[in-house]
Amino acid sequence: MTDLSVLVVHNRYRSAQPSGEDNVVDQETALLREAGHRVELFERRSDDIATMSLLDKVGVPLRVPYNRAAREAMLARIHAVRPDVVHVHNTFPLMSPAVLDACTTAGIPVVATLHNYTQVCPTGTLYRDGGVCTDCVGRSPLPAVRHGCYRGSSAATVPVALSLLANRRRWWSSVSRFFCISAAQRDTLVAAGMPAELLAVKYNFVPDAGARRIGDGSxxxxxxxxxxxxxxxxxxxxxxxxxxxxxxxxxxxxxxxxxxxxxxxxxxxxxxxxxxxxxxxxxxxxxxxxxxxxxxxxxxxxxxxxxxxxxxxxxxxxxxxxxxxxxxxxxxxxxxxxxxxxxxxxxxxxxxxxxxxxxxxxxxxxxxxFTPRVGLRELVAGYRSVLSDEEVRRGAQAVR
The missing domain is CATH 3.40.50.2000 (Glycogen Phosphorylase B;)
Structure with missing residues (x-):
């Protein structure tokens, strides 16, 4: 297999709060396409919430733990694109981890980049009241609800806490490889109980914009x-x-x-x-x-x-x-x-x-x-490793 077909899954953040995560998705997508790989997108945009009807807006938090409509739309997109691998970035708030079930149903291997700590913390920060907080790690996320960790509101925290509680095992059983964006993040997640064998380190890359400092700076x-x-x-x-x-x-x-x-x-x-x-x-x-x-x-x-x-x-x-x-x-x-x-x-x-x-x-x-050349090499190597493991797994099943 020379060129890969990749379906990238991402819920874009609100444009009023620019996200480095959005930039990473855009840059990886462009890099893969420039290298000759076929990349398709399955996207939702948080900006769209503002134009929803009142009824649809009310339904958004209810669908954070599991969005059946997103699952069906994802399954249709997989059938249309027929990717070799699905790469998931962010599924909150308009997709939910239901998209993972679509991948399982279609038999497509999944990799996921972990841009934060949402696998073990409802808000993804391991931070509260000015310091590091691990109250929800490895246990019920009720402390996050009690403290109103998401947007300072207990009510707003309930959907993300329920999603963590309901989907932890879904993530860990559906994703073939998690890309951690630093070794420090990986160490923290392993210590928090995530399966070490699923976690690999792949740094984000940064394009060389050609803007180099001249002199000592101002x-x-x-x-x-x-x-x-x-x-x-x-x-x-x-x-x-x-x-x-x-x-x-x-x-x-x-x-x-x-x-x-x-x-x-x-x-x-x-x-x-x-x-x-x-x-x-x-x-x-x-x-x-x-x-x-x-x-x-x-x-x-x-x-x-x-x-x-x-x-x-x-x-x-x-x-x-x-x-x-x-x-x-x-x-x-x-x-x-x-x-x-x-x-x-x-x-x-x-x-x-x-x-x-x-x-x-x-x-x-x-x-x-951290150059694009290094980033492309590690990204493609990660995809190919997952696909190779999937071939071995299917071969073993066929022998049984």
Whole structure:
């Protein structure tokens, strides 16, 4: 088999909250097609909820645990496309894990990329009230309902909690291979009870946009979602202590946008630019002394960190989860103690003079591990491994 036929399954996030996950799906799809593989899509868009009738809107949370209509639509799509393999990314909220049953019925092997921790945590973050939370791991997700972990609402949390409870075994029995996007994520999921034999590490890749830093950079940069778990409040506290001698630029949108904008407006060395498109984001990265990613939750990857490395720009990151895996402290960037503003302030003060050397090393690591060439090789190898295992399994069944 030379070229593969792949059916990609993804529920796209709301456009008002841009998602790195959507970007990964788009980039993998384009990469496979450019390499000559046939890729078809089975998609739903969360933006469509806004235009639904009131009755349909009411039905959305009821169908989060299991959507029979999505199962039937998925089965029809499989019959039309006849893929070699199905690659699932996100099924929430308009598909549900019912799409896995369609694959089982059609006898098509499934791989799934795990972009977060939804296999063991209803909200996928392992984060609550400013710190790491494992209250629901390996047990009933009732704590998530009690604390209103999804959107701050117990009622809104019920559907995602029920989905986790009802579908955990469906995922584990229906998916031939899960792609974890970092070794740190894989280790966490294995420790949480997921079958180790189903989990493989496949980093996200980042296209080389050609925007390389010239000189030492003009500012420190935060680029991403403006949310508490991303460490924005930690960064603001650390900045007032650090005063590193270069400005701070903050770009993005999210729940803390108004708070961040007000804080920035009171400081001459901070500039808040709001949500930017990808081209503007790449330009901001290419003129940065360093990118700052102070997440207080355990990131499963760090797309902005790898994008910075591609531009020859180092990162200052929290020393846990995937961020500590992506940044070698003192080699390709600096790490700080998670949740510690004094440690982050010290890293912000130190990074400027080290930036040229750290940035060159970050670029070298990008070339070795995160380019599209490497990403395509690992993605196709993962598909072929699953298909090979499926042939062996079917052969064994035929002999019986």
């Amino acid at each position: 500012y420190l940069l935060y680029l991403g979602r403006l949310a508490e778990e991303k460490g924005l409040r930690l960064l603001m506290a650390a900045w007032d202590e650090a005063r590193p001698g270069v400005p701070l630029v903050i770009a993005g949108a999210g729940p803390l946008q108004d708070e961040v904008a007000a804080w920035a407006a009171e400081r001459s060395d901070v500039r808040f630019v709001g949500l930017v498109d990808r081209a503007a984001g790449r330009a901001l990265v290419a003129d940065a002394v360093a990118v700052v990613a102070p997440s207080v939750w355990m990131e499963t990857f760090g797309l902005v960190v790898v994008e910075a490395a591609a531009a020859g720009v180092p990162s200052v990151v929290a020393g846990h989860g995937a961020l500590a895996e992506l940044v070698a402290d003192g080699v390709t960037g600096l790490t700080h103690r998670p949740g510690d503003p004094a440690s982050l302030a010290e890293a912000l003060r130190r990074v400027g003079p080290l930036s040229p050397i750290l940035g060159a090393a970050a670029r070298s690591r990008y070339e070795a591990e």
